[in-house]
Amino acid sequence: MSGISSLEGRSLVDGCASAPLLYAEVGLSFWGGVDPFSGEVIDRHHPLSGECLAGRVLAIPSGRGSCTGSSVLMELISNGHAPAALVLAEADEILTLGVLVAQTLFQRSLPVLCIGKEAFGQLRGKAFARVDGTGLSLYDSTPDDTPAPRNDRPTEDAHSSIELTAHDRALLDGSQGKAAQVAMQIVLRMAHIQGAKYLVDITQAHIDGCIYTGPASLRFAQQLVAWGAKVRVPTTLNSISVDQRRWRELGIDPALGVPASALGDAYMAMGAQLSFTCAPYLLDSAPKAGEQIVWAESNAVVYANSVLGARTLKYPDYLDICIALTGRAPLIGCHLEDQRKARLHIEVPPLSNLDDSFYPLLGYHIGALAGSRIPLISGLQQQHPILDDLKAFGAAFATTSAAALFHIAGVTPEALDPTRVIDGPLPVLKLSLEELRLSWQELNSARDARVDVVSLGNPHFSLSEFARLASLCQGRHRHPDVVLAITCGRTVLEQARAAGHIAVIEAFGAVIISDTCWCMLGEPVIPPAARNLMTNSGKYAHYAPGLVGRKVHFASLAECVDAACSATASGRLPQWLQAAASLENAPHV
Structure with missing residues (x-):
């Protein structure tokens, strides 16, 4: 009998699964990092590159990168190539939301368990894992059998801990239509997982779920349309998967062009504007400082929070449209002033003769250092970065970081006075040119x-x-x-x-x-x-x-x-x- 150890965690999505363990110490973006049709890890910079997730218990610290990770995971669940379970060091809304939508629309699911950073290291070197609700059993080798699932797991009421208005309850009881009802159910399930006690009105939305990741993404949108979905706030659309006017001219296979174009049409049928851009901050409708919004698309989220001073989380695909259909978002994270403080101070060395390759490289490097922490970056005030520099920095930062916000001392609006974003002592990292050169080599x-x-x-x-x-x-x-x-x-x-x-x-x-x-x-x-x-x-x-x-x-x-x-x-x-x-x-x- 192989050695067994047991851990307890917090169940984000309930369930039971037993399978070989696939462990990594680095977060993984499912969008751009995992093939949605096979489950292969295609991020060539990731330690799991080439591995197949299908049927294995995947243990990663968290997701990172794109908001479309939820869509990729939903696609994998729908087509049978998903992991058997997810074990995370810290809660990840993007991946959890993908499971919840698959559960709601397709009646297929997988368990998601968060065990905390300290316990996560105990998974290293283990061969097999079993998730059962809040419990995790680890095996040194593949066991001959595993215990039957527990049947006494308590069920949680996703609504009981959240203060709802009369409008919220009307959405929830179905009097505003089936689409709004299902959307509100999903919003409340995520709010409960995130620990929110209140919801907040939002003024606008930017939808990332219009990216075609496979048949499930189109089925989701068309089901909402069939249920009579209509957005309640001004809503823009992210880039879709084809040039809708020219995809045939460009030689795109109709197997992609037809459903990808139809997906864009489905979201416009819900009342979204024909914008089709991953840079909604370039539009006249861009939000103002302090505005409560729901934006998805990782680079747009980071820009809205950091450069515009608006208030949004890095919303997963599908939660974005659910919030647009209800006009209500969980009041947590970067929606709250005290959650926008820096958690890490990064000092950039004195530099000269900068060109425009500097800012994307720096964002890429700092994103990896920051992880899920909001950084305060000093040493750039005299460089006077322009908006295009901040756009390039933010996009690369969002690729390697799970954080939805950065501060640059003397540059970004909330850090013009850096003391405003500091709440107590911060760990300090001093960058060197040599570190940046290594990141340059990685990108090349x-x-x-x-x-x-x-x-x-x-x-x-x-x-x-x-x-x-x-x-x-x-x-x-x-x-x-x-x-x-x-x-x-x-x-x-x-x-x-x-x-x-x-x-x-x-x-x-x-x-x-x-x-x-x-x-x-x-x-x-x-x-x-x-x-x-x-x-x-x-x-x-x-x-x-x-x-x-x-x-x-x-x-x-x-x-x-x-x-x-x-x-x-x-x-x-x-x-x-x-x-x-x-x-x-x-x-x-």
């Missing part, structure tokens, strides 16, 4: 200088980015063997066209794609023979090797344009990083 996965595709617009391009790109492209032309494509929202596209930027960029030989984003694009926009991509996006440099199976060169926008003309990456380190390389190559005495 390509091993030869060839460049086949230049990918720009993750997140979607802003008007000022189009202006800068046009100035870099003026009087030049891309190499005939290189594809240069930019993704953007329709609103910004028309602004750039009116300003004359698009004519210059198209004369250069670039392709402009609206409605969708690089996280959803693949072949044939990326030619089948293409081997290496180049991008100035820290987010896409991380996700591309897993999403499209290509290696990546990461560099500044100017370097990307040069590479588009030469079909070759220079491989040069930016000036601000060369000091670290010089130190490494210096003779040792």
